Amino acid sequence: MKAIAYNIKPDEKEWLVLANYKKHDITIIANSLTADTLAFANGKEALLVFNNDALTSEMIAELKSLGLKYIATSSFETDHVDLQAAGIAGMKIANVPWSEKAQTPRMRMEQVIKNLDQWAAGKCVGKACCCQNNCGVAKALK
Numbered sequence: 001m002k003a004i005a006y007n008i009k010p011d012e013k014e015w016l017v018l019a020n021y022k023k024h025d026i027t028i029i030a031n032s033l034t035a036d037t038l039a040f041a042n043g044k045e046a047l048l049v050f051n052n053d054a055l056t057s058e059m060i061a062e063l064k065s066l067g068l069k070y071i072a073t074s075s076f077e078t079d080h081v082d083l084q085a086a087g088i089a090g091m092k093i094a095n096v097p098w099s100e101k102a103q104t105p106r107m108r109m110e111q112v113i114k115n116l117d118q119w120a121a122g123k124c125v126g127k128a129c130c131c132q133n134n135c136g137v138a139k140a141l142k
Contacts, residue, residue: 001025001070001120004041005048006033012050012074015109024116038062046070046116049081057085064089072115074108078130087132092119094128 004027005016013028020026026048031037033053041047047068049055055063055071060082063071071081071091076098086093094115096108111128118125 001046001116002044003027003046003048003070003072003116004029004044005050006031006037006040007053008048008050009105011105012109015106016048016112019106019109019113020116023113024120033059035059035062038066041068042066044068046072046119048112049073049075053080055081055086057082060085060089060091064091070094070116070119072112074112081130083130083132090133091131092125092133093130094119094125095130097127 001024003024006029008016008028008030016026027044029037029040033049038059041063045068047063047070049071069091071086072094073081074096076096078093078095081093083093096111101107115125115128
């Protein structure tokens with residue numbers, strides 16, 4: 001899966017690269033996700049959001065027009081993502097479900113890669129699903 005990661009901290013980058021182990025083609029950008037940097041996502045399938053970059057409905061619409069289908073956040077919360085706009089756009093969203101183990105950057109990055117793996121295989125991400133698409137599997141898990 002082709003993905004792009006914005007605003008990644010050095011420790012997150014290291015663990016992301018290790019967790020990915022060349023499975024997915026991930027472009028890593030140190031800049032924040034803004035209207036000015038959005039174009040770098042062109043041709044990607046997935047967006048990896050770090051450090052709570054805000055994803056407004058306008059940004060989600062632009063991401064959709066660039067071809068993105070998935071948004072994975074490395075956070076437990078999703079209040080920085082307009083889930084309703086993502087649902088309208090038909091995008092799938094995943095977070096890192098809270099657990100004691102997921103407190104470390106390593107475990108969060110491993111979950112982000114697991115989410116990409118599941119999507120690449122055409123599967124639901126299970127408890128990490130934050131979609132508003134009302135798929136049967138996601139609804140059963142909530």
